[in-house]
Amino acid sequence: MIDFTGRTVLVAGGSSGIGLGIARCFEAAGALVHITGTRAGSGDYAGTDLGGLVFHQLDVAEAGAAASLSSELGAVDVVVPSVGTVAYGGAEYEIETFRHVIDVNLNGVMEHCTAFRPQLTESGQGSVVVIGSTSSFIATPGQPAYSASKGALVTLTKSLATAWAKHGIRVNGVAPGFVNTKLTARSHDDPDVYEATIDRIPMRRWGEPAEMGNAALFLASSMASYITGQMLLVDGGITLM
Numbered sequence: 001m002i003d004f005t006g007r008t009v010l011v012a013g014g015s016s017g018i019g020l021g022i023a024r025c026f027e028a029a030g031a032l033v034h035i036t037g038t039r040a041g042s043g044d045y046a047g048t049d050l051g052g053l054v055f056h057q058l059d060v061a062e063a064g065a066a067a068s069l070s071s072e073l074g075a076v077d078v079v080v081p082s083v084g085t086v087a088y089g090g091a092e093y094e095i096e097t098f099r100h101v102i103d104v105n106l107n108g109v110m111e112h113c114t115a116f117r118p119q120l121t122e123s124g125q126g127s128v129v130v131i132g133s134t135s136s137f138i139a140t141p142g143q144p145a146y147s148a149s150k151g152a153l154v155t156l157t158k159s160l161a162t163a164w165a166k167h168g169i170r171v172n173g174v175a176p177g178f179v180n181t182k183l184t185a186r187s188h189d190d191p192d193v194y195e196a197t198i199d200r201i202p203m204r205r206w207g208e209p210a211e212m213g214n215a216a217l218f219l220a221s222s223m224a225s226y227i228t229g230q231m232l233l234v235d236g237g238i239t240l241m
């Protein structure tokens with residue numbers, strides 16, 4: 001049984017989708033869970049239950065946003081930077097959009113990792129779980145910025161894991177396959193696109209946010225005490241062929 005009672009977890013991007021699924025897994029394991037989202041307050045997410053989670057507004061486009069949240073919070077044992085964005089319709093071939101996606105998905109993650117490094121060191125059992133993607137490993141021609149940002153997270157994870165092992169901090173990642181969220185609604189809700197994705201997944205279904213949460217919970221827990229620098233694919237087998 002994984003028990004996070006008495007420990008504090010920050011899930012950046014926990015207002016929605018995979019981040020929210022991860023937040024709920026840590027909450028169920030007994031943790032105090034802080035989450036962030038871009039809107040002003042938790043009441044601005046109509047139809048989404050954020051009860052029991054401590055909400056903070058944070059947009060990584062604002063310089064120093066993660067650093068200022070870090071100085072606001074006390075002890076933090078686990079950081080899961082799940083913030084992410086994507087652009088469709090070829091927009092990621094335009095340099096401004098390319099920069100924006102890299103900024104949120106890569107620079108935003110690094111900002112969270114560095115901002116909370118002191119608390120993670122203080123924890124003695126500090127752990128970071130970044131959120132990669134199958135696009136960390138395979139070409140995504142429609143989304144070159146998304147794929148580049150997610151690929152970079154693989155080596156960022158290895159670099160931080162190596163650098164911060166001496167601080168007692170483990171750094172790993174979960175790389176989800178398709179999960180129905182705001183980010184992927186466009187593919188999920190188009191019957192032709194959805195069927196095409198199912199045809200590529202050996203397990204013949206999309207994943208659930210809780211399945212990503214369970215993987216993150218494991219990686220952050222003492223069950224994974226000798227695992228660092230790894231990006232764990234949780235994708236129903238889509239990258240196997």
Ligand SMILES: NC(=O)c1ccc[n+]([C@@H]2O[C@H](COP(=O)([O-])OP(=O)(O)OC[C@H]3O[C@@H](n4cnc5c(N)ncnc54)[C@H](OP(=O)(O)O)[C@@H]3O)[C@@H](O)[C@H]2O)c1
Nearest residue numbers: 013016017018037038059060083084133178179181182183
């Ligand atoms: N869904 C999938 O199939 C899939 C597959 C592989 C990887 N992922 C990754 O999983 C992570 C979560 O994505 P999701 O699918 O759960 O999407 P989502 O439901 O859209 O959640 C994205 C989260 O990031 C936050 N966010 C977006 N832009 C931000 C910004 N500029 N500053 C701060 N926070 C920002 C959102 O806040 P608001 O709620 O306020 O918008 C939300 O909390 C991402 O890193 C994504 O790349 C998703």
